[in-house]
Amino acid sequence: MIFKESIEKLGFISEPISKDIDIKKEIVRLKKEKNAIILAHFYQADEIQEIADFVGDSLALAQKAQNNSADIIVFAGVNFMAETAKILSPHKKVLLPDLNAGCSLADSCPPDEFKSFLEKYPDHTVISYVNTSAAIKMLTDIVCTSSNAVQIIESLPKDEKIIFAPDRNLGAYISKLTQREMVIWDGACTVHEKFSLEKIIQLKNENPHAKIIAHPECVEPILLISDYIGSTSNLLQFSQQDSSDTYIVVTEPGILFKMQNASPHKKFIPAPPNDSTCACNNCEFMRLITLEKMYNTLKYELPEIHLEKNVIELAKVPILRMLEISEKLGL
Ligand code: 13P
Ligand code: SF4
Numbered sequence: 001m002i003f004k005e006s007i008e009k010l011g012f013i014s015e016p017i018s019k020d021i022d023i024k025k026e027i028v029r030l031k032k033e034k035n036a037i038i039l040a041h042f043y044q045a046d047e048i049q050e051i052a053d054f055v056g057d058s059l060a061l062a063q064k065a066q067n068n069s070a071d072i073i074v075f076a077g078v079n080f081m082a083e084t085a086k087i088l089s090p091h092k093k094v095l096l097p098d099l100n101a102g103c104s105l106a107d108s109c110p111p112d113e114f115k116s117f118l119e120k121y122p123d124h125t126v127i128s129y130v131n132t133s134a135a136i137k138m139l140t141d142i143v144c145t146s147s148n149a150v151q152i153i154e155s156l157p158k159d160e161k162i163i164f165a166p167d168r169n170l171g172a173y174i175s176k177l178t179q180r181e182m183v184i185w186d187g188a189c190t191v192h193e194k195f196s197l198e199k200i201i202q203l204k205n206e207n208p209h210a211k212i213i214a215h216p217e218c219v220e221p222i223l224l225i226s227d228y229i230g231s232t233s234n235l236l237q238f239s240q241q242d243s244s245d246t247y248i249v250v251t252e253p254g255i256l257f258k259m260q261n262a263s264p265h266k267k268f269i270p271a272p273p274n275d276s277t278c279a280c281n282n283c284e285f286m287r288l289i290t291l292e293k294m295y296n297t298l299k300y301e302l303p304e305i306h307l308e309k310n311v312i313e314l315a316k317v318p319i320l321r322m323l324e325i326s327e328k329l330g331l
Contacts, residue, residue: 002300003302007303011303012097012099012296013297017292017295021295027051027291027295027298030298031053031298034298035070036072036074037073038051038052038053038076039075039085040055041056041061041078041254042056042057042232042255043232043286044077044289045254045287045290046254046257047291048289048294052076056233057145057232058131059233059326059331060233061081062081062319062323063323065085065088066088066089071092073089073092074294074297075095075097076294077101077289078102078283078286079099079106079133079285080130080131080134082095082096083305083307083315084130086312087134087315088316093304095302095303097293097294097296100288101286102285104189105129105131105188105189105217106132106166108186109133109136109165109166109185111133111139114136118139118163121161124161124163124183125142125156125160126165127140127141127143127162128140128164129165129166130143130144130145131189132166134311134315135315136166137315137319140318141321142322143318145231145322146231146232147231147331148325148331149174149216150174150177151326151329153180158180161183162182162183163185164183164184164185165184166185167185167187167217168186169188169192169216169217169220169223171185172184173223174216188217189217191281191282192215194275194281195218195222195250195273196271196272196273197222198274199272200212200248200250200271203248203272207246210244210246210247211227213226213238213239213247213250214226214229214235214271215229215251216230216231226250232255235255235259236255236259239263239268240259245265245267246267246268247269249271251271253280256270
């Protein structure tokens with residue numbers, strides 16, 4: 001098959017694009033011609049968010065992947081998001097412009113180890129964050145995202161024994177909020193664990209009126225000094241509704257594009273990482289998606305996400321439970 005080798009070796013189509021081509025215009029043209037939809041996460045680069053049909057958090061993206069009339073879904077995000085789209089819309093072609101777009105958090109929960117771990121807790125209900133592979137979802141009772149984790153836990157009886165995987169920070173945070181003891185898998189996101197507490201405090205000292213707003217995947221000391229904690233969409237909504245004029249944003253800085261567009265008069269300061277080599281805290285996986293790769297993907301309809309039928313059938317169950325609970329709660 002054309003480009004099979006390039007995709008196997010590189011994970012994407014490496015064909016150079018002529019300088020005469022207006023890539024953005026071509027993407028829009030191809031999208032129309034092929035009845036394709038581009039779904040993008042808030043952590044994508046600005047230019048990707050600009051050409052996307054829909055930009056959202058992981059819950060909204062799953063909902064959109066389930067409800068759309070396109071023939072092709074091009075995912076500007078990471079692997080677990082594209083897999084979720086395929087699971088929810090198995091008859092559609094789901095494309096991911098670079099198959100290397102993984103997730104450190106999903107990788108921190110290998111299916112074999114997780115399976116053995118679950119054997120120690122046979123009477124527990126398994127709640128998994130959507131940032132997991134399809135193989136982990138097959139071992140899960142209900143999936144959740146950071147937008148609905150608290151509500152999903154609270155939808156269970158008070159005495160229900162719960163395993164939460166894979167994020168130890170989100171797990172500890174929701175366990176505290178819901179006052180439920182949970183067995184928590186020891187995984188984490190390298191991007192969110194890399195923020196520097198010292199540098200954030202220094203920024204706060206320099207901008208005393210700024211509010212610190214953080215994603216719950218951050219470590220507890222950062223959450224303790226935050227004025228608001230929430231999923232990407234919650235952070236965006238808070239920044240629009242709150243009366244402050246400056247925010248120190250402790251999550252992947254791609255979200256600043258929408259924040260700044262929605263509130264042009266406000267100041268958004270991206271929180272710095274604990275890293276001497278790089279001053280920003282981009283998710284290296286999210287940022288693998290480029291306009292060039294997006295163009296080639298739409299043109300050649302590759303690389304495509306393939307999942308076995310039994311994987312789709314089993315992994316779909318906990319995702320649908322999440323979507324049903326979310327719909328009932330108006331999330
Ligand atoms: P959201 O569900 O808040 O969009 O977060 C996804 C994610 O990958 C956070 O690192
Ligand atoms: Fe995964 Fe972290 Fe990147 Fe989100 S920011 S996609 S959790 S590596």
